[in-house]
Amino acid sequence: MITSTFNYYVSHIDDIDGWLDKTTAIISNALMQHQSAVGLSGPICEIGVHRGKYFIALACGLCPNEKAIAIDLFENRQKNIDHCGLGERGVFDRNVEHFLYPPSITVISANSTKLDVHDISRHGAIRFFSVDGGNTEATTASDLHLAEQSIATGGIVALDDILNQDGTGVISGYVRYRQEGGSLRAFALVPNKLLLTDEGSAASYKNFMRTKFACFAGRRDMEFIGDIVDLYVTLPSSNSGWLSWIKAKIHGKIRQSSYLDGAPGFRLT
Numbered sequence: 001m002i003t004s005t006f007n008y009y010v011s012h013i014d015d016i017d018g019w020l021d022k023t024t025a026i027i028s029n030a031l032m033q034h035q036s037a038v039g040l041s042g043p044i045c046e047i048g049v050h051r052g053k054y055f056i057a058l059a060c061g062l063c064p065n066e067k068a069i070a071i072d073l074f075e076n077r078q079k080n081i082d083h084c085g086l087g088e089r090g091v092f093d094r095n096v097e098h099f100l101y102p103p104s105i106t107v108i109s110a111n112s113t114k115l116d117v118h119d120i121s122r123h124g125a126i127r128f129f130s131v132d133g134g135n136t137e138a139t140t141a142s143d144l145h146l147a148e149q150s151i152a153t154g155g156i157v158a159l160d161d162i163l164n165q166d167g168t169g170v171i172s173g174y175v176r177y178r179q180e181g182g183s184l185r186a187f188a189l190v191p192n193k194l195l196l197t198d199e200g201s202a203a204s205y206k207n208f209m210r211t212k213f214a215c216f217a218g219r220r221d222m223e224f225i226g227d228i229v230d231l232y233v234t235l236p237s238s239n240s241g242w243l244s245w246i247k248a249k250i251h252g253k254i255r256q257s258s259y260l261d262g263a264p265g266f267r268l269t
Contacts (some may be wrong), residue, residue, distance in 0.1 A: 018053030032061030140173020
């Protein structure tokens with residue numbers, strides 16, 4: 001993995017159009033480093049890369065010779081059922097080339113619901129799979145089944161927009177996936193994403209995150225559609241002071257004071 005590349009990327013994250021909280025980028029990258037430390041290797045994959053914002057954050061965590069797989073319709077938007085995607089292949093390629101060197105990228109320009117596990121698994125079992133495609137119930141359920149079938153044991157799936165009120169098909173699709181026998185289990189809610197893994201790995205990831213990300217911790221042991229998850233909260237909105245904020249939080253100079261609609265309030269002590 002290229003830590004310096006990730007640090008550079010996260011400090012320029014707002015240069016790329018899209019929706020990604022720095023907290024989520026930091027946590028995802030650290031989870032990938034943890035995977036490498038315990039011997040889990042393999043590609044990353046994202047359905048719905050848009051212009052590469054989260055895709056690049058994940059790809060920065062890859063080790064040499066590991067691949068990153070991007071699945072998107074890009075400009076072929078007439079095939080996008082809910083018209084939620086605004087991916088542009090040229091912009092995506094430029095962003096990848098700017099932040100990732102050398103880029104080991106496989107791009108699949110296709111409707112994810114038309115793919116099967118062999119389209120993904122031929123590149124190897126996925127260790128981190130981001131589902132950020134269509135926001136309909138059917139598409140979300142289909143993408144989750146594809147992700148479940150494609151990941152390695154101990155692999156992670158990140159489901160985007162899980163609590164987004166403008167994309168209620170996502171949580172409906174997650175419920176449908178579970179009703180259809182989906183075996184992935186949720187272990188954490190990070191800003192705008194639900195993190196899932198196989199049942200045997202959920203407790204291990206939960207323990208790792210509780211130790212590693214105490215500075216981002218919200219509520220623990222929250223009920224979520226049949227699972228128990230921990231909540232991790234967002235960084236302050238100011239881009240200029242987020243590293244200082246992390247250091248202050250780690251050293252105990254900031255404490256959590258209140259919640260409003262799931263968003264944390266902080267004050268200096």
